[in-house]
Amino acid sequence: MKLYIKYMVSQRCKMLVRKELDNLGITKVKVELGVVDILEDVSMEQLHRLKANLKVSALEVIENKKxxxxxxxxxxxxxxxxxxxxxxxxxxxxxxxxxxxxxxxxxxxxxxxxxxxxxxxxxxxxxxxxxxxxxxxxxxxxxxxxxxxxxxxxxxxxxxxxxxxxxxxxxxxxxxxxxxxxxxxx
Structure with missing residues (x-):
């Protein structure tokens, strides 16, 4: 599953995203330039919590293709x-x-x-x-x-x-x- 996360390209933001994923037990990931590639199954609850946690840090998961x-x-x-x-x-x-x-x-x-x-x-x-x-x-x-x-x-x-x-x-x-x-x- 690929997630596109809107964040400034910086090491700090990348680390923040990785930390949020780790906190939710999502460890098999590849975090790159605004893209998180999750290499394991993720529950809807984990996904909703990730979105909420990222929003607190002014980061957001983008779902619209454009x-x-x-x-x-x-x-x-x-x-x-x-x-x-x-x-x-x-x-x-x-x-x-x-x-x-x-x-x-x-x-x-x-x-x-x-x-x-x-x-x-x-x-x-x-x-x-x-x-x-x-x-x-x-x-x-x-x-x-x-x-x-x-x-x-x-x-x-x-x-x-x-x-x-x-x-x-x-x-x-x-x-x-x-x-x-x-x-x-x-």
Whole structure:
């Protein structure tokens, strides 16, 4: 039995899901990116208790097929941008189609219809969040960040950053540094 659980891709959430399953005596499981594959029979009572326990932690079991697919698309994108050391060599549409075994046009239409933005816009928003994170760490300069996230140029990255955040990457970096020094002074 496969359960699709809506949760942020993080080790903490994954551990929380695994703990809830263990507490219910469900031990033969495979927990991955938003998906729990239960390899044993589960009673309806166990399933209802799991749903209730996860809800308390702001996690939910998704049962609608469209919602499941949307979550899978989002999880693949988030994992690809935030948790992978290297972005795919192919274009995003081919990568998503291959990873999810669906035609990209189908994925794109469902995503846009349900979320109100395109997959490409969702990818851009996540890339900009990653840029912000990398700028905060201060271990990479804009050229290195641009290369790592497969931007065609620093100018392209800067234009997208400004369009999404309303400020340039350098201004964001300065404001973050000032905020950090203010917090250290407390």
């Amino acid at each position: 919602d499941i697919l949307i979550e899978r698309i989002k999880n693949v994108i988030v994992e690809m941008i935030h948790y992978s050391d290297e972005l795919p060599k192919t274009n995003y549409s081919d990568f998503l189609s291959e990873k999810l075994n669906y035609d990209y046009t189908y994925l794109s239409n469902i995503f846009s219809e349900e979320k109100g933005i395109t997959i490409q816009q969702f990818i851009i928003l996540n890339k900009i969040e990653k840029v912000k994170e990398l700028l905060l760490y201060g271990e990479m300069n804009l050229t290195e960040i641009s290369y790592r996230l497969h931007y065609s140029s620093i100018s392209h990255l800067s234009n997208q950053f400004k369009k999404v955040t309303g400020m340039s990457p350098s201004l964001y970096e300065k404001m973050s540094a000032k905020r950090k020094s203010n917090l250290e002074g407390l």
